[in-house]
Amino acid sequence: MKTNLVKYGLAVTALLAVVTACNDEFLTREPQGQYSPTALKSADGVEGLLLGAYGMLDGRGLDGQDDWNSEIQSWVFGGIASDDAYKGTDSGDQPEQSFIEKYDFQTNNGHIRNKWRGLYKGVARTNDVLNTLKEVQNIPESRRAQIVAEARFLRTLFHFEAQKMWKTPLYIDDNTFLLDDLESTKIPNTGPIWDKIEADLKAAMDVLPETQTEVGRPTKYAAMGFLAKAYMYQGWDVQTGAANAAKLNQAKPLLEAIIASGKFSLMPRYEQNFLIAFRNNAESIFEVQYAVSSASDGASNAGMGLAHPYIDPWGCCGFYQPSQNLVNAFKTDANGLPLLDTFNASDVKNDQGLKYTDPFEPYTGNLDPRLDHTVGRRGILFKDFKIHGSDFIRDQTYAGPYSPKKHISERAGFGIGGWGNLSSNNYRILRYDMILLWLAEVEVEVGDLEKARTLINQVRTRAANPDGFVKKAVQGPASRDDYTVLDQPAANYVIKTYDTPFASKEMARKAVRFESRLEFGMEGHRFFDLQRWGVQASVLQAYLAEESKKRVYLKDAVFTKGKNEYFPIPQNAIDRSYKAGEPTLTQDPAYK
Template sequence: MKKIKLIFTALTGLLVLVTGCSDEFLTREPEGQFGQPSLLTPDGVEGILLGAYAMIDGSGVDGSNDWNVTVENWAFNIASDDALKGTDAGDQPEQSFIEAYDFQAFNGHITNRWRSLYKGIARTNDAIVSARTVEGLDDARREQIIAEATFLRGVFHMEARKMWRMPKYVGDENFDINDVNSTLVPNDREIWPLIEADLEAAAAVLPASQSDIGRPTSWAAKAFLAKAKVYQGWNDDGSANVSKLQEAKPILEDIIDNGPFSLAPSFEDNFLVSTRNNSESIFEIQYAISSAADQASSRGMGLAHPYTDPWGCCGFYQVSQNLVNAYQTENGLPLLDNFNDTNVSPDTNADGSSVVTARLDPRIDHTLGRPGILYKGFKIYQTDFVRDLSYAGPYFSKKHVAEPEGFGIGGWGNLTANNYRYMRLGMIILWLAEVEVELGNLEEARALVNQIRTRAANPDGFVPNAIQGENRNDFTVEEGVPAANYDIATYDTPWTDAAVARKAVRFETRLEFAMEGHRYWDLVRWGIAAETLNAYIASESQFRTYLNGRSFTEGRNEYFPIPSQAIDRSFLEGTATLTQDPAY
């Protein structure tokens, strides 16, 4: 059996043998075809499946830039109140349009995300069809290949459904890798039920554990199934879809009560190379440095590194003042209603230390870089980390960056071995808290939120203070001395007001998962994107003047337009099979 660690290492060489799509604008080919008949041997089918895994991170998309298509979704999360495009005004202007809610059907980032997802879907279908027909494959392995590919197909379609209001669903019923018409299906139905069906089918067959780290288990399939139901748990007007939340609850409870998972001891354990695949991990994207292939990491995050040494490129994916302010606390609790009334200062003292005396949630300094605070063990962060201070401000993203021990080749590619925790137990706990609030079980929700806050309060996980030496690379770490005035407590007063409980759970979700590529879609699924983001623009534009005059249009900007290129390529017998979102 091929080891899953090969997915992001030796896969590049593998795909040379099995890929080869043209990139001409109107070339009519099945999205994701390999350009030659699939090799119907057991090893060939395993290779097709590995090719499908590679598409989780968008690898192998001809003509695309990795940052457009990476699973971390950072190039689209810049439309949230957490993140800014960063770098400078002239670099990657297509991202500037996304940040400004000017979503256009010809935007190359949007086009490439569509292409990568549907290429991944095509590869899953090819794996399924090929596994059914190949000779010489052990029946048990045949069943597992089909289940793994079905899981991936559900996940790819879920990402598409998050991006687009009415994407198409491409199944394996009539799939033929050599027939363009087999992928030309209309986007005329809601695909959530089909996503659920894929994940249910996968959960029924996949094992509870895998010997190859990185392959999905039945628990992973259940987790994504629960996610699909939770994402349908709110209507467009923000009211709860109680029936979907009721369906999600027993799945979430099963994972928490019976799954082999526990919260990692420290919050930071979810963002270090040294603590990959820990007790909290349910499904994790595996990355590793390969000197032979010269690529193996999340190349899609390559641009999202500080502009200073040792990275040297490229300054994208900076952090908003709004998010920094959200980590302020009073009596250890977040300021749910007035967190943005006072700004956390980016200033430093003469010795380079932070001037901030405000009480802060300790997760702030694992989530973002701010002046005067040690940055992942490399050096004390200062504003030389950013490319253009006047454009996107003083703060930078941090979670995806590997610590020095896991830092790889460096330079433009910024290759690291830091995995992406796509699904972890903390998500399951807070989704269940959301469900409990809407079902009226406020005290159960409070207990769940307090689990997350108790872990965040572990002082062993606090960023330590560091004293600057004679040069930027010279510093002394004061072990056991916190870098800031960290103050975090649990909610000890019973929750009796559903509106307050809902706000607290959603705020906790932001603090826990900020800059991990989820915030924009959380706001959309909760039905509060317009009010939240327009308030954010009003405040953030005082720092980022280029946001002046921008606005989020309710009923439109919750979803992206279907790429015009995809519609142009969808004609069958003179009629386009894809229909544009009426909002565009």
């Protein structure tokens, strides 16, 4: 048994298949705390367990649980729960997501329960690696140190997601004995776990190399970036929005070191961050690796399967549709700058209520070109498949006229069709553009507004590269797959840099936060960005007031300040945490 690299790097599903050659039950057996079969107490066994821990980034391998409930791409909780996206599809499909979209976070919601279960199963697998490693002797010390660092890095990713989801999550280290599985653990959730996340990342950062020969394994800079991100998430008070200068100042040297390293740079074209041909590129600091499937049931990225257009060649399922609010955010003024305060005063034209055969002229106003790499909209070529129209949408009257776009691979990575096409586009969870904009946020609060402006302008300059603009396509008569691409932009793209100093800290803060929304739209970060900035209530209440006029099912939706910033601890986990007649896990008081 040995690790095998496939064409597209350390592709989780394919590598796990190699491990199972020694134990056919490896993937189907759920890890029981830190217990490891004797057969896995070897160098190869430890490496296999480590690959199993990587596999949990995909959210797969849990019996009775859908992949999209727990994968690391948090499109349900970070996207649908934000102002970026609607649930999509139709009213009857996956109704648990409808409750999440309307901020009716119930303690028995299956999606929330399974997110908890998936993340802590990931933690269990990393701890299984660490504890098994302690019993294996024939591993070189240099590799032993690397395995520990990789496992602690992965453990951080799962705990980090848990800390974003729940106000008082559980932290489990490799010294904790678990009775049978993670839903029956008797460990108290005593508060935020940032200190333990920081400790894991610092330990990983001190050991991991600056570069890896196998893509998909973390580097020193990946750990450094996530440590900076942990400080950024503590940089503001969630309720008041007040800046925490101490934490932001801890993030600053890490972000500056990543930039100064010269290891990373912005790709010339924005779209290159969302094409399979440019995975693991110069901008990528850490990516979750996926491979083209050879079987319809073998997709390693199946958690994003619901978030595909309803039209062939996908045929499923129409979830995660961009909101009108998000689309409106990409409007620009005559100077090519975003409309920071008035972007939602009028709508970008859409084809709501029109058949794809009906005449339609797309919006002619100024737009940021990143819109058409983020959102599928009428009249614009969708990747290299078809020109977008209402036939992409399952139920336009319910979920609107737009489709998600970034996570979908181009034809070259389509695989065999059906679910098999979902696995080829990596998830760029940490990129250089994030580092630039996080440092800009820090400069706004505790540094230099001019430095912040320079950093923001680097990102905008790349977005303004005309080589990266989506080209206009003209529909041909033969079929929906018949189109001609012209050598001209698909829309009136007008984007420029901020060429005068920011008038105030407030103006600079608006600019960098708005830039983050434009740069990372539909990537599952928005709800949690609003959370860390402490502005969820004001932003999402305003969003609901306007969006409920377009989506009638949102009319009774309410975001409650002091409650909906976090999700409730699943009641199932609390029920299984009893010890001496009392639950060990404690519910968030807002949900009692």
